[in-house]
């Protein structure tokens with residue numbers, strides 16, 4: 275069981291629990307990993323961060339004898355904290371690839387969110403909670419937001435109301451947390467919910483140190499719009515990994531030396547943006563398409579170090595594809611992604627390889643299951659897979675001139691063209707492909723993408739605002755969240771994109787790197803404009 279500063283962690287090896295480990299260590303605890311069912315029974319306090327699919331998790335728990343030990347542990351009212359799937363598994367069954375039987379400790383069935391009522395699935399992002407009873411670990415959460423990422427949820431009912439300690443509204447009113455005695459579980463991710471999440475974990479780890487007081491009333495909120503800081507990372511000519519930033523994807527200074535623009539160190543900047551209130555941090559390894567990322571150990575180290583101190587979701591992209599190195603050793607895209615997840619990424623993002631996969635899918639009409647996108651989303655869940663689109667505007671006089679979806683644009687082209695289509699590119703914008711952003715977005719949604727990062731080469735680094743025509747087109751075309759990117763230059767650009775399009779998040783790089791607009795100013799402006807954000 276270990277001493278007072280030890281937490282027993284049930285990690286059955288199905289995915290990334292690195293962020294949970296980092297958060298526990300950050301709070302001053304050591305981790306003892308469960309090896310046998312006895313380790314569960316002997317734990318002083320047990321954290322169970324469920325990851326992966328429900329059925330796979332139950333198989334492991336049943337075969338190892340841990341399911342029985344968990345049931346005994348919970349029935350004996352021992353200190354327990356389940357996270358995400360670690361909450362869902364306590365219920366009777368799940369519809370995820372099922373029905374599949376769960377641990378059966380709490381009455382109820384875990385079902386999928388209904389996306390037909392206009393809510394995007396997966397549910398990704400920050401919500402405030404409706405506290406329904408004294409939950410202890412949530413006592414001072416008030417109206418603060420916590421981070422969710424899931425497609426399945428349990429619902430409150432008369433049969434389980436003695437367990438439910440908070441709910442959240444996302445189309446359905448679903449269970450956000452349960453509490454009975456010393457047994458707690460949360461559907462959201464405290465380890466990814468910034469300071470608020472850390473304080474929830476702290477309350478679980480140090481229960482006696484908190485004076486009993488009346489919980490602050492919380493009110494359930496709408497899903498907050500996210501503000502994301504993006505770091506384009508590459509090796510400069512001196513061999514240092516730097517944060518860079520392009521103008522329309524050109525990252526070199528226009529001087530005689532023509533050096534790669536250097537805006538700072540990746541780990542430092544990520545830490546700064548976390549402290550400044552970024553809801554997520556993205557790293558894009560922008561030369562990953564030509565350099566093999568697993569040969570690029572510094573990038574993996576950047577993730578390792580960043581995830582030790584940054585407790586919001588981290589995304590990493592660049593170079594995720596199958597690869598054969600100089601010695602003829604073959605690496606699958608899944609291995610590349612796994613290495614990123616092990617190093618601390620919560621999501622990976624795929625650019626070029628998703629374009630090829632979508633082209634093939636549209637050509638053949640067949641889902642082979644072999645593309646990087648399909649494989650990674652099958653193993654890690656589609657909420658862990660972002661597709662990054664790098665389109666370029668192509669003006670048209672007549673929308674029927676191309677077989678791709680064209681839109682009427684607000685600002686006509688150089689020759690008065692009133693229409694444009696958005697051509698996808700690969701290799702960091704270097705090569706245009708015969709597919710539009712609209713066709714790509716719809717295809718990758720079907721292939722298993724959980725989110726779209728929508729750039730625009732024309733707007734990148736220009737500071738003139740997001741491409742509203744493009745973002746509206748794509749966010750109306752798909753049912754997964756869309757992150758608007760490229761062109762932010764002022765706080766007003768953020769309220770514009772959230773009022774004129776259905777984007778779920780907005781991403782910026784240059785204005786944050788150059789300290790032109792702090793993240794806090796963006797949030798304050800959005801609040802004033804009546805747009806819900808995490809503060």
Ligand code: 1PR
Nearest residue numbers: 520523560563592593625626662702735760761782783784
């Ligand atoms: O194709 O899977 O290896 O992924 C490569 C990834 O690297 C893609 O996500 C691609 O978008 C990105 N990338 C490649 N080259 C560049 C480049 O700039 N030369 N960066 C690049 C893309 C665009 C945004 C940028 C926003 C906001 N950067 O991420 O941060 O446009 O910028 P702003 O706010 O300053 O306007 P693969």
